[in-house]
Amino acid sequence: MPQLKTSADLRVHNQTRLLRAVHDADEPLTRASAARALGFGRNTAAALVGELEAAGLLHEAPAGASGRGRPTTLLLAHPHGPVAFGADIREDSWTLAQIELGGRLTELETGEHDRTPRVFDDILRATRRHATDRLASLGIAIAGPIHDRRRLHISHLGWDEVDLDEQIGGDWPPTVVDNDARLAGLAEARRGALRGTGTALHFHIDFDIGGTLLLGGDAQRGAHNIAGEFGHMPLTDSGHRCMCGAQGCWSLDVGTNALVRRSGREPGYGAGRELAREILARAEAGETEAGRAVDDNAIALGRGLGALANALDPEAITLSGLGLELIRLRRGLIEHACAEGLMKFRRARPPRILAGTVGEIGPLRGAAEIAFDVALNAEWLRARL
Amino acid sequence: MPQLKTSADLRVHNQTRLLRAVHDADEPLTRASAARALGFGRNTAAALVGELEAAGLLHEAPAGASGRGRPTTLLLAHPHGPVAFGADIREDSWTLAQIELGGRLTELETGEHDRTPRVFDDILRATRRHATDRLASLGIAIAGPIHDRRRLHISHLGWDEVDLDEQIGGDWPPTVVDNDARLAGLAEARRGALRGTGTALHFHIDFDIGGTLLLGGDAQRGAHNIAGEFGHMPLTDSGHRCMCGAQGCWSLDVGTNALVRRSGREPGYGAGRELAREILARAEAGETEAGRAVDDNAIALGRGLGALANALDPEAITLSGLGLELIRLRRGLIEHACAEGLMKFRRARPPRILAGTVGEIGPLRGAAEIAFDVALNAEWLRARL
DNA sequence: GCGAATTTGTTCTCGGTGAGAACTTAACGG
DNA sequence: CCGTTAAGTTCTCACCGAGAACAAATTCGC
Structure with missing residues (x-):
């Protein structure tokens, strides 16, 4: 809850809401549509925008007329704005x-x-x-x-x-x-596949699995800013000891290292990503051995997602990194393993598992x-x- | 963010803040101290309180003078209030x-x-x-x-x-x-051991483990109001199939059912709680067999807490139900197992594991x-x- | 026991906020 | 070309909290 007490705070609060709406919008907002969306009268909107323009935070440009009525202006970034x-x-x-x-x-x-x-x-x-x-x-x-x-x-x-x-x-x-x-999860929530979701999870799969819980578009940080190490929960009982110090970590079974190890090679950070790409290519080309490795990776991924969904009840889960390839190649396996990890009464409406749309620049x-x-x-x- | 636009909203918003402060306070607030805490002038506080009293939502009673200065009033529940x-x-x-x-x-x-x-x-x-x-x-x-x-x-x-x-x-x-x-977790966050924590977890251990993630004093619900089934994550790889439909659930190793099963009896909801109490008593009396069962329960509990702490980074974790007994009898084991499940870099500052203080009425x-x-x-x- | 110090309550003015109504402006459409 | 429509502009108004000045009620020190 914002610390908001006086009527002066109110003005700043409403201007913040306006700027936030402009920033978060997919397409540039018009002054009239922004006023409607935020519930202001046209007079108030004019005052808010006017001050913001005077402060060099917003620039108004004539909007191409669209239909009847007096044309309005677009709310754009100020050329000297922050x-x-x-x-x-x-x-x-x-x-x-x-x-x-x-x-x-x-x-x-x-x-x-x-x-x-x-x-x-x-x-x-x-x-x-x-x-x-x-x-x-x-x-x-x-x-x-x-x-x-x-x-x-x-x-x-x-x-x-x-x-x-x-x-x-x-x-x-x-x-x-x-x-x-x-x-990356925050980017999905703000600009990507998680836009508008209330409760969601995002996982970036690389050597390891990192992730975040997104609530109301906000990435959670935990008490010491180190929340999100989902990859270091023992969700797939591999039994191996992990470099992190714990045992049986999920990311020993999911990710490029797991893919490489499962293919009989020595995992290592350096060449691991290259090797993983090669294994994916072979799997896609139909080689059984590589295919199995990818299968196992996908199954372990799904299994963990199901477990996490039991606990956190996300509306959707997005993946990035290696996760994109796994979705592309093994969506069925992931979803099936996820459903098996879900409690029975949840299976009718499992979380949607989606490819992240922001891409590598997440x-x-x-x-x-x-x-x-x-x-x-x-x-x-x-x-x- | 509250939908707060007009100056009339501001008044209601500030009155809500005032009532919330009165409700959440441990001891009754005085009008003067509430004004200070919320940052109002004495005049504004008088106006806010006056309206709330007129609306039958707050009652003012003279406060026993404490120190110098003009005595103020206590803010109490109105006798005809909600x-x-x-x-x-x-x-x-x-x-x-x-x-x-x-x-x-x-x-x-x-x-x-x-x-x-x-x-x-x-x-x-x-x-x-x-x-x-x-x-x-x-x-x-x-x-x-x-x-x-x-x-x-x-x-x-x-x-x-x-x-x-x-x-x-x-x-x-x-x-x-x-x-x-x-x-129960919400009660701990509002009135119990979790008061004031930003990120926390609470678990109620009975036949099963139910819990909740508390953020800023608020219990999270998930997308479909079914968040919190932490007991149905495979955190301890028991391998058993669980009634919930998943496999290896944590609560197969922690809770009264696990305690009973570990002692060689048939777990069942009815007598389970009685049997568990008996096992705890025997363990406390020094019987090795019962003691081992309690040990295993505590270790599995701690192991899961460590895994969850990796992912969610709580500042503190409270327990209720059987958890209270496990803390009382096996705090060391729980904390040790938790530390083993934690990533190494977290071990210097593990989450505090606390007995809930609200009790059975949570x-x-x-x-x-x-x-x-x-x-x-x-x-x-x-x-x- | 009385005055100083201290804290709170009360009253009044003031700048600022958004709502609302009335009016103006600028497009479109037949 | 004029009516319709939608948006911008201007002005009044109710209301809010800040702040200052003052009044009231208690304690403390002597």
Whole structure:
């Protein structure tokens, strides 16, 4: 519940609602339609928009007339309005992109990194190269849990307890950092296949399974910002000991490592993704051995999804990464295994299992979105008006 | 976010905040302290309270002076203000209680039932016996999932798809029905050991494990109101097939049924609880066989808690039912098994595992609370003022 | 026992907010 | 070309909470 007390708060609150509606809309809103959607009179809408335009947060442009009546205006990003940058740190490369009001994402730069925390310097330098005074905030997606938004663990880079405060200092723009799978889920909820769902799950399947619970379009973070390690629940009783320290982890049976191990090869982060792609290709070409490995992967995936659905009752589940291939090749197996893991009384209406539609840039988009959220916030707006 | 647009909404919103603060407070609030806590001026507080008192929702009584300065008034439930009833349907009995603003719970009546849906008639009749025109709403706690808030499943009563709309008709007061474990968790979050936690889990352990994820003091319901069946995730790979239709369910290894089965007896809902009590007593008296059974139960409990903590990152976990005994007798085992299930990097700060403090009336209190929530809502208030 | 200090209640003014009504403007359509 | 339709504009109005000044009720120190 927003801290909202005075009538001045009310104005800011309504302007925030308006900006949020403009940002989240699929197509640009018109002033008249926004007023209708939010329940304002035309007079009030004019006042709200007027102030926002004067503050350089919104730009009005004549809308092409559509039907009878006086034409209205489109609500667009102001050419000098705030923007946010999003960055995605992957295994050996990073990407920086810019987002503006309305959600348009523009890729700015891509680079490689040396798998050490020096990548933060690369990103800072790239940010400096592209930053103008419009930059409000920077969001970074990272492939690992971020304990208390500060301590960073990335097993496949060998980062154990990297302290973010030592990497991101006072000379950075306002910066938020979050887990890539969570951000990919957020992107699906805001712009993808989960738009409008109340309770949903998203899983990004790579070496490992990361995910997030999405409630009302919001990715949950837990008490220490490390929620979402669904891959480290023993949902498929593999019995193997996991590098994470626990035993029988789900992601030992699902993901590229599992696919590689099941095919008799030694899993390793480096070549694992390549090998997995090869196994998928062979399976698609009809080789039985590879097909079996993919089957097992899909079954283990479905089994875990069913178990999680029992506990969390999602309306839909989206997948990204290897999950997209598994859906494409083995949708039936996944759904069947999921149904077997579901309690009987749930089977008539199982959760929809969907391919994510945001694509590979999910973490990047999510990072940009949470960065831009900084500027869609009542406090920020109050200071800017 | 509340639908809050006009300045009139603002008044109702602030009055709702005030009533909520009064209701949730541990001790009665004074007018002055409430004003300070919510950030109002003394003038505004006077206006808000005055209207609420005139509407019969709040009663002011002189507060015993405490220190210097002009004495203020206590904010209490109005003698003709709204109340809600809560009911708890257990295995073969039910209880009806009344709650009023501030949270005072008064037991009204208890009865037995014949394990058929006729219990709803009993509750309706009891409600009629005690209802006055102060009654705003009735909440009912039920030991089973309630699909879409309508279709009811209680395995140990043999209820498969009982349609609530056929039981609760137009002659009922406004009625909300929810799962008992979820309501017990809500009670812990509002009045018990989870007060003030942002992310928490609660589990009620009986024949089975039911639970709920609590976020910001709110029990999550999922997309179809059937979230919380954590007991039906395969967290301990028992391999057994479960009555629920899935396999390897956690609650096959934790709970009274598991305790009984582990002791070589035939689990059954009827005598199971008695047998379990007996086994616990023997374990406490030092019998090795019974002790082993309790050990296994505690270990399986801890193992599952660790897995769930990986995924959901709770700040604290509370237990009720058999869980209280397991904490009392085997806290060390539970915590050790939990730590083993946790990812290594989490072990330095594991979730606190706590005994619930609300006690056996958790579901009853939770039911009363969600019923009373109806009257702490802006829409209801707007109509009443 | 009395005045100072302290805390709260009361009253009044003021700037600000959105609603609503009346009117104006700009398109379309026959 | 004029009626219809939809949106923008302007003005009044009820209402809200902030703030300041003042009154009231208690405690504390001497």
